Amino acid sequence: MHEYSIVQALLEQCEDHVKDNNAQSVAKLVVKIGIMSGVEPHLLETAFNTFKEHTVCDGAEFIMNIQPLTILCNQCDTSTELKEIYYCCPHCQSLDVKVTDGEDMYLMQLELD
């Protein structure tokens, strides 16, 4: 259950942005959660709603975009959103692929008050 630690990091980032922008609070935040980021979106949302109280994110709307695993094939140059966790180009079966999205979690956008 490291979703709590992830939320702590997220809240710290929000605090920094509120301060840097001379704002009061966060009205809305958008995050991108890769399906291979190791985070369970449902648990993250629960953790966020539990720990946002009494922070700059109290009352903030939390938008989670789930990012599928996306690879770019180094052989045939095709980009694919994978449906299965199988790091292989479905077009040419090459294993020589580059991950372009879906393995990380990002804070994307903030709406500040």
Place this chain on the structure above:
Amino acid sequence: MCKDCGCSITDHVHEHEDSHEHHKAHETLHHNPQLNDKKTIDVITKILDKNDQEAGHNRSHFNANGVLAINLMSSPGSGKTTLLEEMYDIADFKYGVIEGDLETSRDADRLKAKGIKAYQIQTGSACHLDAFMVHKGLHAMELDTIDVCFIENVGNLVCPASYDVGSHLNIVLVSIPEGEDKIAKYPVMFRQADLILFTKTDLLPHFVYDMKREKEEARKIKPNVDILEVNIKDTASIQKVADWIKFKMEMR
């Protein structure tokens, strides 16, 4: 200077980031006089950004001392500590262990009893190690006296996978008694592996375990991953792990 520890590593990326952020804030002030309005800003930062910076800092420490850092991850009881105990007399490189497997110092004591330099980091009830915890640990290690520094992570196949602790390599262990499907069920963890160790292979006769299929599963997730089988009673199998590490040391 490293703010946290007074060390002389100067590559703290976040200091640059800070000034960049400040700069952006000033710009916003000029362009946006009415600060009480709702304002949407695009951020696009990794949520674990601070951890990643600290991990980079840890790696600089290891690099500065010519130490190869290896993060050991697995479920509880897969054989991490046993491997470290048994490999010590075989390996022809010197190693120390930053021990993060739960708050008791049991594992660190086991290692010290073997003459291995081990430092227990206090993790409380943490379900994973992060780069900040490992930073404390690495300052307690005499890095100039070792070639390899192992970080024994908390026994858990989920949480540690999300945290870069500043290691150069990750070794993930999976033991036969844990049963099949562990790799397919925890793809994020096995994706992080540079080497997968199938441990306790002496127990294969007692379990239904399709080793070939498990290896195929692993390579669906990480096509180029190295794989070794380990049985603590078979010295040659531990020697292979030591050889792999030695090979990687020579590649740096």
